[in-house]
Amino acid sequence: MDSPPEADLSTDELFARSLQGGEEDAGAWRAIWQLHRRGGEDVFQRAAAWLQSASPKERGRGANILAQLEFQSRSPERVARFTDALLPVLAKEEDAAVLEAMAAALGHLGDPRAVPALLPLKDHPDPHVRFGVVMGLSQHRDAQAIQTLIQLSRDPDDVVRDWATFTLGSQAREVDTPELREALMDRLSEPHVKIRGEALLGLALRKDPRVLGPLRRALEEPEVTTLAVEAAQALEDVSLLPMLLAHREAFDAEDDDPEFLPVLHEAIHVLESLSR
Template identity: 60%
Template structure:
């Protein structure tokens, strides 16, 4: 659907109201996303003062667009958005509006949300309590936030408990840990919901809590096995779980790619992790240099070096980076890419980026250039954009793939334009990753050129590549995606990305097609059925 010409003369507030009323919603949404953030902010201010609860909820949601995506660059604007919400929060009574306010405060990551949201933890509407969880989740280091989240982990509503456990399970021991938190996780290993139990086990396993072992054995022996339970086995690092993982892998049941990758990786880690801990740094370096590029033992040694970190590992990696052997230069880059793991400081990240960027300027080997692009993606250093951009036309597809990986975390125009060009690359894998980067990873970027690049990929022969383009267009509510998406959902083989796109597009006319995809257990993998169920529930809620 083209944007009507007269929309250019409408204010951001008028566009938001059009979108809320469903009048040419796709066109209004597209026009609104192109407006100046200050104008969008003023529209949100007006909507939050509206007597209509739907408009107030839209105002709270609109502040995400007004705030900007970069917490450092847009700090002042984000603070203004938070202040506006915090001023409106005490007098708001509508559950939907309160839920949206909580979600937006979570996006803004403003610490003042903690005391403001805590009084709502006992609100009678589960939607409000979900909003409280979203608002507090960025602040696990705050004692009041953590206490509130632990109380909500015992909530009577399954969706609230799930929201808490799935969020806290992602927080590592270095971010937050206490006996009370471990007890909160342990209390949920007997939850009636299988997903909640698995997330609770991840939380315990990341903290190497021995109480996780027996309930984890039960989960791995059950059917179906959650991917989170497999991840918990990997985090717990108890080799006695390998036999259960092998049985789960060999069971006569459908196994999607994500499940297969997770269980193979967990088995591999448990078989090798114990031995790696006993090696010296020099022994680990030697192991990292063995085999081919994908050698699992080499990568296990590299992961152990990442975990150990420290000056000795850094200096050893830098020596490799400047070696005569391309093999050694590549492995030195791989080590620097994630040195220090989750605990690494900004100073260490900059040091590692300095070394990789300096070496990149003179590197000629394609495999090493690929590793450098991937490393710079992990390091997320903005200097990577101008350094990698000249390599976008390199004759070797592995180098161009490295450029995609290095550009992926960045949102500046040069990075986006480079990814757009690489989404048309002659190599299918490069096109796939570039499309994924633009479509769902750069969700907050929306330009006509980006949308056209995604739309061009809808004619690809590869279903996954088409699926990434569908998701990207659906996230941006591009009306051109509706008919291609219908065709995908009507085809004899439907990929999970098409179902995700249907949920993101939020067009309830797709519900009949999703209903037809439901089948008895066993005809499709568990992950597909889970995504399908979520999509149907979301669209049915919109239809009510």
């Protein structure tokens, strides 16, 4: 017999289902999403109680539930209350997976008190925790948060470095300091094409003229990334238009990524408009 849809389950059943399987179990996450939508004081109290559990899995799931609880219409007061539940347990937590979940939850909540609470974890030996710090700081634009993200954009772990570069380059595009630009310039020598692309886009969004040469070289490659095309559009330098047109001419709808073509068309449209 098929399991009933999550919306038909009781709160007790949803909490129980959230513990099934491994960390990325699809059924568990469907239950968590249903709890997010259901909300209410009972769900909050149960999730907050799990933060104090002897079970690391329950502590982590408690953080997962609080992360986006009532996300559709939660008030600042509710956000502050959810943060109040997380901050004391974060300070004493030792399990790496739980620390990652708690840090990410604070990122979803966006309470500025998370910044000083997360800073001690930026040098944690486990890269999953450092990744959680990136997620936790992703909504914050104060000097401490940006400085920590700059540090993590140089992290030895590829995933941490990628997401920190993305956060600085695109998500925090309204922040423009010499130090942030230098951090993005550092990433142009990356062996990983996606991280290089995030740095190209971040610099192009800030109209940094130093990115033109590296961007031109990226567009001269036989295989060009979506990020490089987005960077060409953002930089608004019409000298890049012939390279974009060449890639459109060479595009093979059967062999290439179909999501790439709309991005390429948009960039060409923008640069052609500027060249008229």
